[in-house]
Every structure is written in C-alpha cells, then in structure tokens.
Amino acid sequence: MVKAVRGVLVECEPAIKSxxxxxxxxxxxxxIIEDLDETHLFVKETMLHVLKSKxxxxxxxxxxxxxxxxxSD
Amino acid sequence: xxxxxxxxxxxxxxxxxxxxxxxxxYQQPSTAFAIFRRMLPPLAKVFVQALLYMPSPxxxxxxxxxxxxxxKMQRDRALSILRxxxxxxxxxxxxxxxxxxxxxxxxxNSLRLALEGGGSHNSFGVPSTLPVDPRIDIAHLDNYxxxxxxxxxxxxxxxxxxxxxxxxxxGGPKSSVKDLLLIGRLVERRHDTRAGxxxxxxxxxxxxxxxxxxxxxxLLLWLDAADRAKGAAEQARGAAAKTENSIDMLSFLxxxxxxxLGRAYNTDALTETRRNMLPAxxxxxLIYIPREDTRQYFPTRLATTLTSSASSLRSVSSGxxxxxxxxxxxxxxxxxxxxxxxxxKGAVIIETNYRLYAYTSSPLQIAVLALFTQLNMRFAGMATxxxxxxxxxxxxxxxxxxxxxxxxxxSHAHDQMVRAAAATGRPVLPPTVVDQIRLxxxxxxxMRTSTGFLFKDFESLEEYVSLSGYxxxxxxxxxxxxxxxxxxxxxxxxxxxxxKSRKKAE
Numbered sequence: 168m169v170k171a172v173r174g175v176l177v178e179c180e181p182a183i184k185s186x187x188x189x190x191x192x193x194x195x196x197x198x199i200i201e202d203l204d205e206t207h208l209f210v211k212e213t214m215l216h217v218l219k220s221k222x223x224x225x226x227x228x229x230x231x232x233x234x235x236x237x238x239s240d
Numbered sequence: 241x242x243x244x245x246x247x248x249x250x251x252x253x254x255x256x257x258x259x260x261x262x263x264x265x266y267q268q269p270s271t272a273f274a275i276f277r278r279m280l281p282p283l284a285k286v287f288v289q290a291l292l293y294m295p296s297p298x299x300x301x302x303x304x305x306x307x308x309x310x311x312k313m314q315r316d317r318a319l320s321i322l323r324x325x326x327x328x329x330x331x332x333x334x335x336x337x338x339x340x341x342x343x344x345x346x347x348x349n350s351l352r353l354a355l356e357g358g359g360s361h362n363s364f365g366v367p368s369t370l371p372v373d374p375r376i377d378i379a380h381l382d383n384y385x386x387x388x389x390x391x392x393x394x395x396x397x398x399x400x401x402x403x404x405x406x407x408x409x410x411g412g413p414k415s416s417v418k419d420l421l422l423i424g425r426l427v428e429r430r431h432d433t434r435a436g437x438x439x440x441x442x443x444x445x446x447x448x449x450x451x452x453x454x455x456x457x458x459l460l461l462w463l464d465a466a467d468r469a470k471g472a473a474e475q476a477r478g479a480a481a482k483t484e485n486s487i488d489m490l491s492f493l494x495x496x497x498x499x500x501l502g503r504a505y506n507t508d509a510l511t512e513t514r515r516n517m518l519p520a521x522x523x524x525x526l527i528y529i530p531r532e533d534t535r536q537y538f539p540t541r542l543a544t545t546l547t548s549s550a551s552s553l554r555s556v557s558s559g560x561x562x563x564x565x566x567x568x569x570x571x572x573x574x575x576x577x578x579x580x581x582x583x584x585k586g587a588v589i590i591e592t593n594y595r596l597y598a599y600t601s602s603p604l605q606i607a608v609l610a611l612f613t614q615l616n617m618r619f620a621g622m623a624t625x626x627x628x629x630x631x632x633x634x635x636x637x638x639x640x641x642x643x644x645x646x647x648x649x650x651s652h653a654h655d656q657m658v659r660a661a662a663a664t665g666r667p668v669l670p671p672t673v674v675d676q677i678r679l680x681x682x683x684x685x686x687m688r689t690s691t692g693f694l695f696k697d698f699e700s701l702e703e704y705v706s707l708s709g710y711x712x713x714x715x716x717x718x719x720x721x722x723x724x725x726x727x728x729x730x731x732x733x734x735x736x737x738x739x740k741s742r743k744k745a746e
Contacts, residue, residue, distance in 0.1 A: 169703060169739070171693045176718060176728050179687040187687070201694060201726070207719055209694050209728065222686060 174200050175215050177208040183222070184208060190221050249453065251279055253460050255324050255733060262326035263346050264487045270364050272350035274494040278547040279325060283311075284318035288327060288343065292351060297340035300330060316713040320734055332741045365499045366509035368536045376538060378502040381528055385540035388525025389451070390604055392417060392458070396426055396443050397607040414523045424461035439638070447608060448644045455542055458524060463489055488513040496526065496539050497546035504536040589654045592670040594627045599654065611635055612645050627673065632680040642681035646674055692718065692730040701725070710738050 179187070187208060191199045198218045201209040210218060254275075257265075266272050276288060290306075291298060307315040319341075322328040330341045343351075392413045418437075421427050426443040439447075446457055467486050492514045499505060507515065507529075518537060521527045526543040530536060587599040588609070596613055600606065601621045609615065612635035615625035635645065646669065653668050661668040695711075698704040708727045711717040714734055720727035729735060 168697065169695060169699065169707070170697045171695050171732055171735070173691075173693055175689050175691050176694075177687045177689050183686045201696075203719065203724070203726070203728075204721060207728075212691060215689060219687070226686065 172200060172209075173212065175210050175212050176203075177210055177215075178206055179208075181205050186222060186225055187218065190218065190225065194221075249460065250456050251321075251325075253463075254279070259326050261487055263344070265491055266326075266344065266346035266350050268491045268495065269350040269354035270498045271491045271494040272347050273354035274497055274547040275325060275327070276351060280321065280327075281314075281318055283307075283314050284322050287318060287322065288351070291328070291341070291343050292348065292355075294342070297331075297342040300339035300341055303341070313713060313715075317715050320714040324734060333745045365495060366506040368504040368506040370504070370533070370536060372504045372536070373530060373533075376504075376528070376530065381502065381538055381540045384528050385525040385542045388413075388523070389455075389542060392421075392524070393447065393454075393604055394607075396421065396439060396447060397604060397611075416520065417523050420458065420461055420465060423465050424458075426461075442639070444611065444635075444638045444640045445644070447611070448640065448648050451542070452545060455524070455526070455546065459493060462520065462524075485513050489517060492517060493546065496521075496543040499539040499544060501539060501541060501544045504538055507535050507537050586652050586654055586658070588649060588652045589657055590627070590649055590669060590673055592672050594673060594676070596625050596627060598623045598625075605652075608648070611638070612640060627677065629680055632677055633684050636681055636684045642677045645677055690718065690730060692716075692728055693732045694726060694728050695735070696724075696726040698725050706742070707735060707739065711735055 177187070184206060188199065188202065191197070198210050198214045199208055200211060203209055266275075276285065280288065287303075303315065319328070319330070323330065326344055327347050328341050329344055331337070331339050333339055342348075395413050395418065421443075422429070422437065424442070425440050426446050427437040427439050429437055446454060449457065463486060466489065488511060492510075507518070510518075518527065518529065521543075522529055524542070526540060528538040528540055530538075587605070589597040589599075591597075596609070598606065598609055599622050606615070606618070606623050609623070609625070612627070612631055613625040614628050614631040615623055617624045632642070632645070636642070650668055657668055667674075695707065698707070704722075704725045704727075708717060708720050711727060711729045712720075716729040716731045716735070718728050718730055
C-alpha cells in the first residue's frame with residue numbers, strides 16, 4: 168500500500184549533507200526520516216529547528232568568512 | 241511577491257474547505273464571480289467561459305482539440321485548479337463511458353446571474369437610500385483606511401527588539417486586532433520590547449507582502465479564529481451552525497469586494513452574522529461607519545480591491561495611489577495628503593557600494609528598511625544607511641528572504657533610479673548589490689527546506705509511474721527517484737483524490 172509521509176524536504180550541497188547525516192547519527196537518528204540522494208534529505212518537521220541550529224554550531228567551528236573592510240560613510 | 245503568491249494563501253484556505261461548503265458559497269453570485277475573477281489562471285477562465293452556456297456536458301477528449309499538444313501541462317493545471325475549487329465536475333474514468341466535464345450547478349447558475357444581472361439575491365449589496373454626509377468622500381475613506389492599516393503595520397514593526405524607533409501614531413490598533421496578531425503568530429509575547437510583544441518570522445513575511453496579500457492574511461486569520469471560538473462554544477449545538485456561519489462570513493468578504501467605493505450601503509439589509517462582523521471590519525479599516533448614523537456603511541479601498549488582480553499594490557500607500565492613478569479624471573480621488581504622494585513615488589536609492597538613501601519621513605517605511613539595513617543617519621525627510629553582510633544576515637535570521645528584500649527595494653526604488661535604468665536599458669537595482677544579497681543569503685542558508693509529503697512503498701511500478709506522472713502534471717512534484725520508487729510532492733489532497741478515483745475505476 169502506498170504511503171504518504173509528512174515532513175520537510177532539505178536540499179543542500181553534498182558537503183553540508185554529510186555534516187547533517189553525521190549530526191543525525193550522533194543524536195540517535197532523531198532527525199532524518201529518509202536519506203534520499205546526494206543533495207536531498209527528508210527530515211522530521213518538528214526537529215528541523217534543532218537540526219538547523221546544530222548545523223549552525225558546527226559551521227561556526229570551522230567557517231569564518233573575512234569581513235569586508237569598512238570605509239567611512 | 242507576485243499576484244500568484246498572494247492569491248496562493250487564499251487558495252490554500254479554500255482548498256481545505258469541503259465540497260458542501262463550496263456548494264453553499266456558490267449560491268451567492270458575488271462569490272462565484274469573485275472566485276472566477278481572482279482565483280483562476282487565464283486558461284481556466286477560458287474553459288469556464290466556454291462551458292458556461294453549454295447545454296450538455298463536454299467530453300473531456302474534446303478539450304484536447306482546444307489545447308495545443310505542448311499546452312497539456314497548463315491544461316492539466318487549469319483543470320486541477322477548477323476541480324479543487326469545485327467549479328467543474330469530471331466524471332470518473334470508467335471502462336464503458338468516456339469522461340465528461342461540466343460546471344457545477346450552483347457555480348454555473350450564480351455566474352450566469354452575476355453576468356446577466358437579475359434575480360433578487362441582493363448579492364452585490366443593498367445601497368442605502370438615506371442621505372449621505374457630503375464630508376464622506378473617497379479621499380476621506382482613503383485617509384481613514386490608510387490610518388487604520390498603518391496602525392496595524394506599525395504595531396507589528398514596532399515589536400522588533402531594539403528597533404522601536406518609529407513611534408506609532410496614536411494608540412495603535414484595537415486590542416481585538418492585537419489579539420488576532422498574537423493568535424496568528426505574527427507577533428508573540430516578549431518582555432524585551434517596548435510594546436511587550438516581539439515580531440515572528442511570519443510577521444516579517446507579512447510586513448513585506450503587498451497590501452492586498454496582507455489584508456487577506458489578516459482576514460483568513462480572523463475567519464480561523466472566529467471558527468475556532470464558535471466551534472468551542474457550539475460543540476453542543478452541532479457543527480452545522482458553525483460552518484453555516486463561516487460560509488456567510490467568507491461570502492460577505494467576497495461581496496464587499498464587489499461594492500463601489502464611495503457609496504453608502506444599507507446595514508439593515510445584512511444578515512445577523514454579517515452585522516456582527518461589522519465592528520471587526522471597522523477595526524481593520526475595511527469599512528467605515530459614520531458615528532452618528534450606523535445604518536450606513538462605506539467600503540474602503542482595502543475592501544473593494546480584495547479580489548482585483550492589480551499587481552501594483554505594493555504597499556498601502558502606493559496601493560492607494562495606484563488605484564487613484566487609474567482614474568485621473570476623478571478629481572476627488574486625487575485629494576490625497578502630501579505624505580502619501582511622497583511615499584508612493586518610491587523613495588529608496590541604492591548605490592553600487594551598498595549605500596542606501598531613503599527620501600522619506602514615514603516612520604513605517606524607515607522601520608521596514610531598518611529590518612534589513614544598517615541605518616546610520618536620519619535627517620528631516622531622509623535616512624541613510626548601508627546594506628551589510630550582518631544586516632542581511634540578521635534579516636535572514638528573522639525569516640526574510642533575499643528575494644523579498646530585492647523585490648521590496650525594486651518596488652520602492654526612487655524615480656531617478658527607475659528613469660536612469662530605463663534610459664540606459666539596465667535593471668533598476670545595481671546587479672552587484674542584487675547578486676551580493678543573494679550570495680549573503682546562500683552563505684547563511686546552507687539548506688533549502690520545504691514542507692510536504694514523501695510518497696513511498698508503492699505496490700507496483702505502474703502505480704508509481706502513474707501517480708508521480710500525475711503529480712508532475714499538476715505541478716506539485718518536487719523530487720523523485722525512479723530507483724527508490726519514491727517521490728516528494730508539495731501537496732497531498734489532489735493526489736489522494738486521484739488514487740481514490742483510480743481505485744474506483746479498477
């Protein structure tokens with residue numbers, strides 16, 4: 168019987184996806200419902216917020232873009 | 241921020257209604273007409289017009305003769321909208337009989353009545369026969385509606401933490417309106433702001449919408465809230481009374497949209513449900529009722545443009561000017577205040593170095609700009625600032641999208657920018673700035689998300705192919721994998737109906 172599951176489709180770069188999968192595997196798989204392909208994941212609607220902030224935390228550790236130089240106004 | 245998007249919200253609301261509700265809604269010619277005018281794409285309108293006076297049902301296969309082969313997608317989309325709004329009936333596919341389509345009876349009769357006139361349905365309002373106060377002219381109504389609506393927007397804007405610079409005029413909206421904004425989660429209770437409430441993501445999206453979409457957002461919130469309140473109170477009395485009420489409320493809104501601006505209508509001719517709606521509509525600024533004489537009500541421009549498809553309604557003030565600009569012969573409608581004409585012209589200049597100059601003194605516009613700009617200086621009649629990575633990042637954190645910011649800047653661009661762009665044949669906004677705003681968003685939004693449904697565990701390949709194919713045709717298919725036999729669709733309702741009708745046919 169065909170099933171329709173409600174949730175959130177996440178589209179992202181493969182690099183980001185692998186971080187998300189890693190976050191999921193270290194949190195008892197409570198985020199991801201279905202790993203769709205290289206750039207798509209299907210996640211629980213209620214957990215999206217938490218997942219986003221976890222990703223943000225993870226990126227902050229590694230990613231620090233240069234601020235453009237301020238000129239005077 | 242196109243017309244498509246604003247009617248989308250209303251269509252979402254309508255799609256959830258059951259068929260019986262539609263049958264009752266379509267008893268009103270004004271409703272059938274408003275739905276026809278507002279909710280249908282051009283091809284769907286053509287179908288309806290062709291079917292309207294057809295004496296017998298049309299074979300579905302004959303429809304293919306009307307539509308070119310490459311237009312099959314549009315045809316299917318038009319049909320799916322017509323079906324979801326219960327405007328056409330299509331017989332289920334059977335083995336012995338070809339499929340036929342026809343307009344639903346109530347819709348057909350009402351739309352005919354609306355076009356031909358006649359009938360004693362009073363569906364388009366009953367004009368008041370009482371003498372009208374000459375002071376109540378179109379300019380007066382416009383001012384009144386604008387004040388009411390800007391009060392509401394101010395209340396939402398001023399709930400930004402730390403940005404409470406604008407200073408709303410007067411006491412702000414009525415507490416009933418404030419409660420509604422809270423229920424609709426456009427704002428939420430917080431203690432770090434002056435107003436005691438804080439804006440939410442939905443609130444930001446709301447602020448940057450076109451006026452018309454804003455009005456509908458608020459009205460739909462209100463219908464929902466009224467439904468819920470009544471539902472709780474009338475549980476004992478059965479659900480019938482409740483739906484009856486909300487149908488009447490919705491068709492009253494459609495009726496308001498068909499009324500004539502500047503004309504007085506009779507309050508006594510309304511049903512009780514509709515009379516009970518009047519105070520709230522006054523609070524929203526959709527209608528005006530003179531204090532001395534409550535037997536008359538006047539629809540304002542906010543109400544009469546509800547179902548028009550004018551796409552230029554960017555903000556309340558520009559909406560007014562756009563509407564008044566359409567009939568320049570009408571002197572009274574041009575009697576707007578200097579403040580409006582300044583705001584409506586578009587006041588924002590943005591340079592290639594991300595500096596922004598806004599020639600405005602409207603606290604509302606400055607407050608909106610402050611949502612995504614780092615404002616530095618404020619002069620009389622002008623504010624300056626710049627777009628920075630941080631200011632855009634903060635806005636995106638609030639839930640505003642880059643496209644919303646870009647379209648806001650484009651629609652509020654200063655005349656000079658528009659003229660210079662037209663002269664050189666270049667886009668209005670500097671491409672570097674537009675690209676950079678998008679890049680800043682990409683940097684922050686590492687993942688794009690959308691809510692919907694994943695279809696899986698198909699019984700057969702054939703079932704998968706036909707359902708995903710249908711999803712593609714009606715434009716809800718977002719992702720599919722033939723290998724996994726799964727697909728993701730943004731909407732569920734019509735696919736469910738399709739599955740059901742397939743089951744029946746088998």
